[in-house]
Amino acid sequence: MSIADGFPGQRMLVLPRPRVREALQQPGTSHLVVTDCGYFPQAQSHGRTRSIPIQQAVIIVCVKGSGWCSTDAGRFAVAAGHVIILPPGQAHSYGANADDPWTLWWLHVAGRDLPEFLAAAGMTENAPVRTLSDVYRIVALIGEVLHWMERDTTTASLLVAAGAAWHLLALLASDRAPGNERSDSIDQAAQFLRDHIDERIDVAQLAALAQLSPSHFAALFKKQFGYPVLQYQTQLRMARARELLDTTNMAISRVAAAAGYADSFYFARQFKSIHGVTPSRYRAQSKG
Structure with a gap:
């Protein structure tokens, strides 16, 4: 059985959906809102299946262990140093490897500019897994997002979290791992x-x-x-x-x-x- 959360040492913040809807109508945060974020260490039996799509993009960074993700384009292996980028409005599933469960930093983002940004960056369900050239920098930005989201849900905190998330998205869009x-x-x-x-x-x-x-x-x-x-x-x-x-x-x-x-x-x-x-x-x- 797959479980969505509840791992020893985890950190997780889920923004109340009425607050999400409010933020998406406010200046600044209407462009981008971090709706969920977290850190799951050695997430044994972790997994999610979303047959009904959500309206947030899901970004998952694997820093240890391994797992997989699946979209309409197929099933993709995920290892340490990989990032999964799942666009909004698409059914998907993902899970940890049973023998070597992954450790994850993750966030969900929404906003009126997000679909255009993802399309321009080539972030689609057909290629949801990428190798990162600098995992530490990406993880540091997710850590910053999590810090501000844990602080409170004021507009000021959501703006700072959104700024870190935009920085992260820009790095993902321009990133090209070495080796090609x-x-x-x-x-x-x-x-x-x-x-x-x-x-x-x-x-x-x-x-x-x-x-x-x-x-x-x-x-x-x-x-x-x-x-x-x-x-x-x-x-x-x-x-x-x-x-x-x-x-x-x-x-x-x-x-x-x-x-x-x-x-x-x-x-x-x-x-x-x-x-x-x-x-x-x-x-x-x-x-x-």
Whole structure:
């Protein structure tokens, strides 16, 4: 028999549903509310089956032991270092391994922006289990959520808990665990661009370093970072230019060179096309 809770040493907070409905109508918390959260150590016989979907996303982090989860897409194994992300409105079930029960940190979240956020991050029932690159950071954020939820259910506490939950969701959306060789190569290429902003580097050169064809490299880069290689490089260069314009009295030609542009007139045109003003006018603007 599976049990939902009641494990020695557990921590758990369930927000009263009238308070959830109230929070979902209030400024700030209407975007995101943590409705339930907890910590289950060595949760022997733990499990839940929700054939009738709930309207919260369920996030479960396994830090020890193992278990499983199931959606309409199939059954998925869960081990230490994995996170389960189950979107709202979908039937699902999950449970601990009988021989090696898991230890979990978990939370449920709801809010009007949640479905769009999960969709943009690719968090669907088809791929509910991910490997975390930094389990400790994610667990620390769930611990922060739990701390504030245990404190009280005032709007102030719910706002702080929601802030930690948004941070957690953002990390989950952008997280990519190490070990994917191609993704690691793309990361290294991006770091190479960051380390060599003032140098002339083209896609073919980066592709050769990654031992990929230029077309394949370009496709992988855009998929991973959301921008084509040269557009990403331009963003890096313009960030360097803005920093130098804001913090130094360097001549525009020297700023251009430091940002990777041998031709200061071309640099000025590029800068204006992105910022709407020339480098000189940008420097003269009040900031801070």
